[in-house]
Amino acid sequence: MxxxxxxxxxxxxxxxxxxxxxxxxxxxxxxxxxxxxRYSKVLYDKNEELLSVFxxxxxxxxxxxxxxxxxxxxxxxxxxxxxxxxxxxxxxxxxxxxxxxxxxxxxxxxxxxxxxxxxxxxxxxxxxxxxxxxxxxxxxxxxxxxxxxxxxxxxxxxxxxxxxxxxxxxxxxxxxxxxxxxxxxxxxxxxxxxxxxxxxxxxxxxxxxxxxxxxxxxxxxxxxxxxxxxxxxxxxxEPLPNFKPRKNIAPHLALKLLDENKKELISSIDKKIQMKFEAKASEFSKSLQQKGILNLGIILADTKTRKVLAYVGSQDFYDIKNLGQINANVAKRSVGSILKPFLYALSMDEGLISSKSILLDVPIFFSNFNPQNANKKYYGLIQADKALQKSLNVPFVSLLQDYGYEKFFYKLRAFIGFEEENFQNYGLSFILGTKEQSLEEMTKLYLGLANYGELADLSFLRDENLSNVKTMFSKGSAYLTLKALKQVQRVGLENFNPNKIISYKTGTSYGRKDAWAMGATPKYTLGVWVGNFSGEANANLYGVSIAGDLLFELLGLLDDVEVDFTLPNDLINIKLDSVTKYRYDETLGGAYINALYPKDAKILQTSPYLRKIYEFNGKEVDSKDENFKEAKAVVRLDLPLYALNFLYQENIKLQSRKNLKILYPKNDLKVILAKDFDGKKGLVIRIANLKNEKVFWYLNQKLIYEGNKNNQILNLDKGKYTLLIIGEESGDNDEIEFEVK
Known part of the structure; x- marks a missing residue:
């Protein structure tokens, strides 16, 4: 026991x-x-409603x-x-x-x-x-x-x-x-x-x-x-349920954010808006497909918080046939003209322009680069804000040259953090969208514009703070840019609810491969890209009439967009000359107007297009002339010869100190010529001849033409050349050196 x-x-x-x-x-x-x-990866919206599960x-x-x-x-x-x-x-x-x-x-x-x-x-x-x-x-x-x-x-x-x-x-x-x-x-x-x-x-x-x-x-x-x-x-x-297959909501964002270390996240997405936007994307894509356009991307953010409220990475994530699982919002694409507002604002802060300043919109060569407006038209002289609203290429390429394309390149690099360092790969064409960027990056930029120049990273999570906050430009220049963009013509959308106020910009890439529309309101900032993931061009692709249509259809789904941007406290009134709208020059005198200008910007330059001269009996004289004492001081519009040449062709005749100029090629230009079908290399020489006088053309001191034609096609061998032109009546002349490679 x-x-x-x-x-x-x-x-x-x-x-x-x-x-x-x-x-x-x-x-x-x-x-x-x-x-x-063991848990699945799950993404929730800002109210902790389930969006995506894998x-x-x-x-x-x-x-x-x-x-x-x-x-x-x-x-x-x-x-x-x-x-x-x-x-x-x-x-x-x-x-x-x-x-x-x-x-x-x-x-x-x-x-x-x-x-x-x-x-x-x-x-x-x-x-x-x-x-x-x-x-x-x-x-x-x-x-x-x-x-x-x-x-x-x-x-x-x-x-x-x-x-x-x-x-x-x-x-x-x-x-x-x-x-x-x-x-x-x-x-x-x-x-x-x-x-x-x-x-x-x-x-x-x-x-x-x-x-x-x-x-x-x-x-x-x-x-x-x-x-x-x-x-x-x-x-x-109550009956028993059946198994209900479902589709994930915001799947592109879920795949972007979730990984083995982050299996569960509360995003900043608003599920109700996300579902509306996904439905609109699917509906809109059906009409696009009839035009041979297959893909799109959409990002909506809360302007003040920079929180992303809707993120649509394609027309339909489950559209396998048309590559719907690719995320359009992170893909790098040519951005067309949507960088122009940022050059506009930066140029104001630099003192180069006011919003009313006159810019030249005429045919021009920048070395070997000859930009053209999308509509192939030129306006001659146009206000800066109107040039932005019409998205004119020539004035903004000229403005970029004045601002400095290297400086603008590195400004943008600092703003959005792209890795490319060689600004020379793009030159002046940078402002026309030759540097590819993503919709996420462009939305970040436009959020900075909508926040009066204060930039910060896009935020995809509900409970994270703003990061990388920096200033792009002054509040005043941001406001004046937003004000100009508010007046962009709504092509085909004239009957759209006028109470919905939005400052927006559209863009179309070269070759019509990408269409963009970016819009900002005090409540929301909205970005849209439309195109083909394959990179295929399409004649129907326009920012204004394709991406713009989608932008406004999405805007129609939103409330609280009846409020305009408020005037910041850093704008002052300054005097502008009444002719070209640059800083009023007391030494020139004449009439002036008042206009708003950023208080923190550099002092606005005086007009590069006005000149004081002395006239006697309608003729310009200088101090050496015997009639100088009786001469009267007058202010004249003094435009470069290439601009006057265009205006003369438009029957707008203005006085000029010089009547002859070689427009192309530029001095010291190195030209690479491709052979044509006859095995020849043809170089088109263009001149301005305001008086339409007889001109003598000398190439390497040899007379090659005399007459009043304004262009010649020369078949040249490799080598260095000197071109001299002389007017028979005026005696005006111009000379350049160039090299053919």
Whole structure:
């Protein structure tokens, strides 16, 4: 008897020691990591509404619960473990009842508490008495490490719900397609019984048995006073759901943000706006496809916070045929003219222009570069704000030359952080979009403009602060730029709601491969790209009539866009000469006007196109002339000869000090000529001849032409050349040197 007692005591001691070992070997951190590794990647919107979820490594939809709906909590506890909040991990009375029942009956029943089931879900151990013992011990440790509500959340986040659905959030998503906050009693009861019925977890089969079990639980909840009678009767009539396939919302952004280290994120996306924009993108793309245009991208951001509210990476992520899974918003594309507003603002701060200053819009060569306006027309003289509104290429290439293309390149590089360092790869064509950028980068820039020149990184997460805040230009120049862009003509959209105020700019890349539209309001900043991921050109691609149409259709889906930008406190009134609208020069005199100008900008330059002269009987004289004392001082418009040449052709005749000039080639230009079909190299020489007089042309001191033609085609061999032209009547002349390679 003593030996038997000793054996029992020894075995008891071994069991105690083993139990203590199991208890103290429980690692709460490892427990959490085991569950975390199994969860699917999930992206939520700013209100913690689910946007996108992806299959985990086990090909399961396994979603970690953020909170437990009260109805589900009540249903699960009453069905699984009514003493959950009173025991310490094990319900010994239930355990004894189960032992007696299993001993006396062939039908097995369990007594696992929710804590024990949570351990089992974590370890995935087989169902044996030994493993049951381990679960009991570990349940005590679990209860010591975590609170009851946390344990309940672990259980409901990892319980099986049929097929490849794990966790009640996945079940709600695919069975009910609704928010967990709106769970009905009937739905809560179904979710409570499903994990406990492994043989029944299939809503396509055994529906009658599932329905009976659900209703039995509803009855129990009614009897225990959790459900009022009218709601109970309605719940009984609620049909069982079916599996509902779904498409992810904002999938491009989810793939961009989520990785193995970031499996769950709360984004800044507004789910309601995102869904509207995705629907509009899909609808709009159908009309585009009829024109051979297959792809698009959209970004909407809150102007003040820089939080991205909608992110549509393509016409449809699930449009496999047309490469819908490519993210248009990060793809580098030619940006066309949408950088012009930034040169406009920077040039004001540099003192080069006011918003009203006259710019030249005439044919011109910059070395070997001959920019043209998109409509092939020239306006001669045009105000800077009007040139921006019409998106004229020639004035902005000239403005870039004055500002410095190297300086502008590095300014943009500092603003948006591209890696390219060699500004010489782009030169003056940079302002026409030859440097490829992404829609994300352009949206960041326009957000900076909308925030009166204060730039910051785009933010995709709800709970992150602004980063990389810097100043692009003054508040005043930003406001004047926004004011000019507000007046951009809405081609084809004249009847669009005029109360919706937006400052916007469109752009079309060279060869019509990309169409852009960027818009800013005090509430929202919106960016749109339309084109083909293949890079294929399309004659129908225009920023103003394709991307612009989409921009305004999206704008129509938004509220709170009836407010205009307010006047900042750093604008002052300055005097401008009334003719060319540069800083009024007291030494020249004449009429002036008042205009707004940024207080923090450099002093505006005086007009490069006005000159004081002295006239006697309508003829210009200087101090050497005997009639100089009687001469009268007058201010004249003094334009460069290439501009006067264009105006003369338009029958606008202005006085000029000089009448002859070689327009092309430029002095010291190195020209590379391609052979034509005859094997010759033809160089077109162009001159300005304002008096239409007879001109003598000398090439390397040899007369090659005399007459009043303004251009010649010369077939030249490789070498250096000197070209001299002389007017027969005026005696004016011009000379250049150039080299043919």
């Amino acid at each position: 003593k030996i038997a007692l000793k054996i029992v005591l020894f075995l008891g001691l071994l069991i105690f020691i083993y139990g203590a070992f199991v208890y103290f070997s429980f690692d709460a951190k490892k427990f959490l990591q085991t569950f975390e590794q 299959l985990n490594n086990e090909e399961q939809w396994h979603i970690k619960a953020k909170f437990i709906p009260e109805r589900l909590k009540i249903a699960v506890i009453n069905y699984e473990d009514k003493n959950f909040y009173s025991h310490y991990g094990v319900d010994f009375l239930a355990l004894m009842r189960a032992f007696v029942s299993n001993f006396n009956s062939a039908q097995r029943s369990g007594a696992s508490t929710l804590s024990m089931q949570t351990i089992k879900l974590n370890t995935r151990a087989k169902r044996t008495y030994f493993n049951k013992f381990n679960e009991i011990i570990q349940s005590f440790a679990l209860e010591q490490a975590f609170g009851k509500d946390e344990i309940l959340r672990f259980y409901l986040s990892n319980a099986p719900y049929g097929g490849n659905l794990v966790g009640f959030e996945a079940a709600i998503l695919f069975y009910f397609n609704k928010s967990a906050k709106n769970l009905t009693w009937s739905e809560a009861a179904l979710l409570a019984i499903l994990p406990n019925q492994p043989g029944l977890i299939n809503l396509e089969k055994n529906k009658t048995l599932l329905l009976n079990k659900r209703n039995a639980l509803l009855t129990k909840l009614y009897e225990r006073k959790f459900i009022p009678k009218d709601l109970y009767e309605l719940s009984l009539k």
